[in-house]
Amino acid sequence: MKQAVVRLAVLGDPLRYTRSPDLHRAGAQAVGLACESEALRTPASELRATLERLAASGYLGCNLTMPLKEPALACLHSVSAPARRARSVNTVTFHSDGAHGDSTDGAGFVDLLASLDRDATGTRVLCLGAGGAVRSLALALADAGSPATRVVSRREPGAEEAWGGALGARWSAWGSDAAREAVSTADVIVNGTPLGGEQLEAVLDDAKRGTLVVDLTYAEAVTPWVLEARRRGLESVDGLGVLVHQARHALSIWFQREVPLAPLAAAVGWPR
Numbered sequence: 001m002k003q004a005v006v007r008l009a010v011l012g013d014p015l016r017y018t019r020s021p022d023l024h025r026a027g028a029q030a031v032g033l034a035c036e037s038e039a040l041r042t043p044a045s046e047l048r049a050t051l052e053r054l055a056a057s058g059y060l061g062c063n064l065t066m067p068l069k070e071p072a073l074a075c076l077h078s079v080s081a082p083a084r085r086a087r088s089v090n091t092v093t094f095h096s097d098g099a100h101g102d103s104t105d106g107a108g109f110v111d112l113l114a115s116l117d118r119d120a121t122g123t124r125v126l127c128l129g130a131g132g133a134v135r136s137l138a139l140a141l142a143d144a145g146s147p148a149t150r151v152v153s154r155r156e157p158g159a160e161e162a163w164g165g166a167l168g169a170r171w172s173a174w175g176s177d178a179a180r181e182a183v184s185t186a187d188v189i190v191n192g193t194p195l196g197g198e199q200l201e202a203v204l205d206d207a208k209r210g211t212l213v214v215d216l217t218y219a220e221a222v223t224p225w226v227l228e229a230r231r232r233g234l235e236s237v238d239g240l241g242v243l244v245h246q247a248r249h250a251l252s253i254w255f256q257r258e259v260p261l262a263p264l265a266a267a268v269g270w271p272r
């Protein structure tokens with residue numbers, strides 16, 4: 001009898017570079033499933049129609065990346081509590097009664113820290129940027145017992161942006177003295193912005209020895225900010241590591257069984 005093929009996808013815009021289909025196929029193979037996966041450029045205005053089309057075509061699920069994580073909330077039949085709290089969905093599962101949304105970004109980040117011998121409990125994390133991915137990380141870190149995540153951004157997020165009220169003393173304006181102090185006391189610095197070049201390099205000037213630097217962005221090569229951090233003697237990883245760990249959680253949701261990490265890491269060349 002011919003084996004049924006699991007169909008998965010990743011949606012985003014512009015979605016210039018993604019390794020999610022490789023992770024989908026590797027995860028499926030690891031648990032004995034055949035899988036087809038594709039990357040579909042999807043503007044936010046077309047998200048609802050695309051999700052409906054995938055469901056009708058028999059897809060098991062899909063991952064969402066920028067800028068679809070928050071718009072997805074209005075397109076789904078149900079959403080997990082962590083995703084609703086963060087107002088960010090990166091994993092969609094198609095059920096007979098409708099599509100369900102989850103967020104695996106935060107859990108994946110906590111697992112990444114553990115893989116780098118960083119215990120989230122007691123670890124002081126500073127995030128650059130205040131978008132949906134950062135909110136997911138902050139909530140997962142809080143659930144894991146980490147001190148309150150501090151945030152540096154150009155504009156202070158308001159209560160309506162899912163931070164449980166304004167960030168208050170946890171927030172610092174980009175380039176301020178308070179932001180530099182937050183950098184100097186952080187154990188982990190996470191870039192959740194699209195910034196690059198000198199704007200990010202300047203942040204490293206105030207980082208203390210032993211700080212872990214994480215860039216949520218990933219590309220074909222390691223990002224320049226990660227390379228600069230390494231040049232300065234700081235341990236640093238790019239977003240490929242976060243992608244691998246969050247993908248393991250997403251695949252486990254879809255397949256309803258634990259998916260091993262090693263085949264996923266090997267499929268995309270992590271660590272690098």
